[in-house]
Amino acid sequence: MQFGFKLENLGYLPRWMVLFFDVVILFLAGFTTYFFFKGLKLIYIKNELLLVSSMIYFVVNVFFFWVFRTYSGIIRHSSYVDALKIFFAQFFSFAFLLVINYSCIFLFDKKFFLTTGLIINGCLSFSFLFLYRVVVKQSFERYFHNTNTNKLTNALIFGSDANAIALANALKVELPRRFKVTGFIDISDQNTTKRLLDLPIFHYEQNIATLFNDTETEALIIADKNLSKEERSQIVEDCLEYDFKVYTIPLVADLEGQNEISKTIKNFEILDLLERKPIVLDTKAISGQLKGKRVMVTGAAGSIGSEIVRQILSFEPKKIIVVDQAETPLHHLSLEILNVNPNVRIVNVISDIRIKDTIEQVFIKYKPEVVYHAAAYKHVPLMEENPAQAVFTNVMGTKNIADLSYQYGVERFVMVSTDKAVNPSNVMGASKRIAEKYVQSLDYKLKLQNDNARTKYITTRFGNVLGSNGSVVPLFSKQIQEGGPLTITHPEIIRYFMTIPEACQLVLEAGIMGNGGEIFIFDMGEPVKIIDLAKKMIRLAGYIPDKDIKIKIIGLRPGEKLYEELLNDSSKNLATHHEKIMIAEENYHHFDEVNKSIDELIEIAKFKTNHSIVSKMKKIVPEYKSLNSEYQALDV
Structure with a gap:
């Protein structure tokens, strides 16, 4: 066992000790002044008054030390504020001693101090006190500088x-x-x-x-x-x-x-590099839609849903019903937001949007007025292998929430969709496009009925979200930490990216802009080449691409595109008052036709093969051209 004293382990001096050292310095300043004037054959303090004068001198100075808290600062971190405190303490001490001096002359025809001596003493006291702090501060800085020279x-x-x-x-x-x-x-x-x-x-x-x-x-x-x-x-x-x-x-x-x-x-980090200018939100309008309302968020434990919840909290809703079937992520979210806004009641609901009877009980019990529907399966390769689950969650789950929203008087239903719904090339994208069609057709049906109390159905569509579950950024970060390789499906693959907060801000903005039936698309900025993204992340981590960390091309996954789109070829985009939000003009479809097709699709998903499911999806979405060789023969 080794024993030794290390200066960096020295704690901060207590206040009484700092005050003690300051008093010692006062003594040195007084002592210096006394002998300075004695050397000049002048009397600073008369010998018979030395004890009384010294007591007055120390009491007055300590009093003003207390008034200005000169001893409360940390010596090694002294700043100009500490210097000002010392200056004022010494100035008022000098002024007070001067008043005492002249009062005694007036009353008793005698004085305790030589006036010139008080001036010299005040200057010396300030200089010594200030110099002492500078020396301690510089000593600490110099010591740590020297001991860490090789590490700086x-x-x-x-x-x-x-x-x-x-x-x-x-x-x-x-x-x-x-x-x-x-x-x-x-x-x-x-x-x-x-x-x-x-x-x-x-x-x-x-x-x-x-x-x-x-x-x-x-x-x-x-x-x-x-x-x-x-x-x-x-x-x-x-x-x-x-x-x-x-x-x-x-x-x-x-x-x-x-x-x-x-x-x-x-x-x-790459997130810092891809960040765009902050979005200017119409907070007044959003607050007007959400303040005092009961808001439900499905898929609330996911990366998008949880951020929507966080942002909604600032708009003072009456209650937020957070719905998800994933127990642990929902628990983590509930702990995070528990005390963020004490004025908002948080209700945590574990429920499956695919089971209509169960989710209906949530509507009956909590009576939501605004619904943000973010629950979805979104991993392309998994949905290629499990198309029935894509149908049950992305299509049937959306249908359940949309139907219940109208049935129980929800004012606004905002659906989070994806750019993969445009000219879909995979099951996931096709399932989201079918969900979009249903939501739009339902809104169109209610408009035709002139139902003034109808639910307004709004869809938001955007591309990849940086940092979300399944995004390449956390995947690449993990692969870099493990020493590589970074896996890329194709050297030419390109994606649009948006940060999670940015995407959710635009979801909230679009949600209050919509009159129902719109599909809002977001300005995703410039597309990013994934291989360039990977190289930048490697270099930002301090490594050299293809030398320290390898990049491995593994080939496109089934159903994956090289390029994602935000609009169908036949669509137009209309500008809105927000520069980053546009409206995609899609053709409306008759509700009965869409509803019947979806009911048939759900029945097929329950009992039939993957090929039968995909075949039906292609009939509902004719623009769905699969890039999965297993399903390409089913193109209609």
Whole structure:
């Protein structure tokens, strides 16, 4: 067993000890002043009054130490605030002693202190107290700097605003230290002649490698939140090209305290690179639709459903009925949101949307006024092998929820669909397209009946969601952690991506925009080549693609497309007041016809073969052209 004292294990001094050291410093300042004037043959304090004068001196100073709490700061983390406290404490001590001095002259024709001596003593006291704190602070910083020299990463901070300055200050005092800041980078060239925290400010030009080499820097921390997506992407690309590390932090204003800043530095992730500008929501309109309402979310434990629940909480509904058949994920969600908004009652319901009698009891008991239907099977390969389950959940489950919504007076029914429903090439996409048809035809039927109290049926359609269950991003992350390889189905495969919060924000927005019968499609931005995504994720993790981490092409899965679409070939898209939401104009179908076909499909799914199920699906959705060789012969 080894024994030894380590300075980094030293705790913070208690306040009484800091006060004790401050009093000792006061004694030194008073002692110095006394002998300074004695050397000048001047009397600072008369000998017969030395004891009384000293007591007054210490009592007054300690009193103002207490008033300004000069001893409450942590010495090793002293700042200009502590300096100001010491200054005011010494200023008011001097002023108070001066008042006492002249009062005694006026009343007793004698004084305790030489007035000039009080001025000199005040200056010395402030200087000694301030210098003591500076020495302790610098000693700690120098000690940790020296002990971690070999471990520190030289880093440039991209940005020169308050966010960047706060970050640099936080990195100086974090324990243990990880970074040594070598300078700041600014897009503007107006600040290059200035310095921040005694560090240079560099102008960002197209290639960042020169700056890194000149400053012997290994990493970049992006703290400038005003960068556009294109600028951020270019910066990250430059860093990755030369194998420099990239980090990012949230806005300092979003943090609860400054001591959190350095802790929030994280590796730059693919989600940060693909993020778009924040969506501007019509929060007033959404609140008007949801405030005080009973809202039900199906598939609430899934990645989309759970985010919808989180976002709905901020709009003050009366009650949220979270419905899912998965017990453990629902339990985790319930624990997470339990105390988020105490004004909203959360009801957790384990139920299967495929069993109409069971789910009907939920409608009877809780009387939802708005329904967000996110429950679905969505894994393409699994649904190719199990088409009956796609029918039961995606088609029959949707039909159950849609029918019950009208039967029990739900105001709005918002269905979450997928771009795979457009010109479907697989069972999953076809099942979602059939569900879309049913929802649209039901709304069309109710419109024809002029039912003013009718439920408004709205469908939202978008592509892949980053970070959702089944998304390539968590899959690639897991494969990178395991050392690879990253598995890609085809080198040319392309997908549209959207973050989970962004997708759910647009679902809420579209839900209040719709008058019923619309299929809203979302602006998914630019498509992303999956192999490029994989390479970027490998490089962001600090590895070299195809050298440290291999990429393996495994071939397209049954039913999988190279490209996903958001509109049928025959469809048009209409703009809305929201720049990221459009309406897909689909042909309406007669409800009785669609309903009859779906009932037949459900019966086939109960008793017939996979080929019989897929064959019927193709009759309901003529544009369904399977890319699964097993079902291609069934094309109608």
